[in-house]
Amino acid sequence: MPPPPPPPPGRLRWADVPAPLRARLEAALGGVVAEVRTPDGGFGHQLAAVLLLDNGRRFFVKAAPDDDPLTVGNLHEAAVLGALPPRAPAPALVGVHHRAGWTAVVVAHLDGPHPDLSPGSGDATVVRDLLAGLTADPAPAAYRAAVGNAPSGVARLHGWDVLLADPPDDLPVELRSLLPLLAAVEARWPSSAGGDRIVHGDLRADNMVRDRFRGVMFVDWAHATTGPACVDAVSLAPQLVLAGHEPAAVARLLDEHPAATADPEATTAFLAALCGHWRLNARRPAPQGAPGLRPYQNRAAAAGLAVLLHRLRR
């Protein structure tokens, strides 16, 4: 068997977790950790690993110190996983453990690769259909309670306004001339961002796993919130371009997706806000332990902008 792919650089390892928390996890999960695998995917610096126990069982665990901002996200994810409706494509929450100033969230293990979103694969259609199902009805009360009333990061995304106010010298001329339009479209997002549907909020291929029994599942619910139905369908659009789809074809897919047809204005505004956020943040210094984030944001901004321009030119 080939060796597993290397973990993303900068991730905490199982050995970095304080011994009392490791012991607590082994006691709670009923076995001794025989092997630890760090899946590829993601940009975080926390522990995100599959624990293989000596009794043959497997669990997925995320852990970080309590004063690490990622712990807030992990606890939010745990609350969300415990409150999603059974039809949601998500793994079950197994437990939350606190020891020695660290917190670990344990989730049912999913067995498989990231879905293949490229044009030749059926996974893109599967994801599109999953999103239609997930957003067809209002979020249940338990989910709304879990995500709370705090304004979500999704609703606050923007970036073109900042670039317009002080355009960087190295911004390509074509993009510079589009800034007033992009900032105006993006400005409509905050007033469209309210809604009662389940929003994953960070949908990318590496935040999905194609489990060999359950099919494609969404993981990494740390940014989950409520909002208009279109949010995750819009987030998927640049990912499809990055996976090799033509921007024009993705724009057509978005035109036809039930989550987007419900509110075309919000769809366009959120796509603009998301691309603006990526374009602006790609210029900032890389956060510690996440060297791949800024290059990804650059690629994603270009991919999303290509789809957005198709929408705006119609």
Ligand SMILES: Nc1ncnc2c1ncn2[C@@H]1O[C@H](COP(=O)(O)OP(=O)(O)OP(=O)(O)O)[C@@H](O)[C@H]1O
């Ligand atoms: N339940 C699971 N079973 C198996 N593998 C999983 C499971 N959940 C996530 N993974 C894998 O672990 C990787 C990292 O997990 P996750 O995305 O939840 O955290 P993160 O990458 O730290 O967050 P971010 O995407 O914000 O950087 C995922 O890309 C996926 O490959």
Ligand SMILES: [Mg+2]
């Ligand atoms: Mg992730």
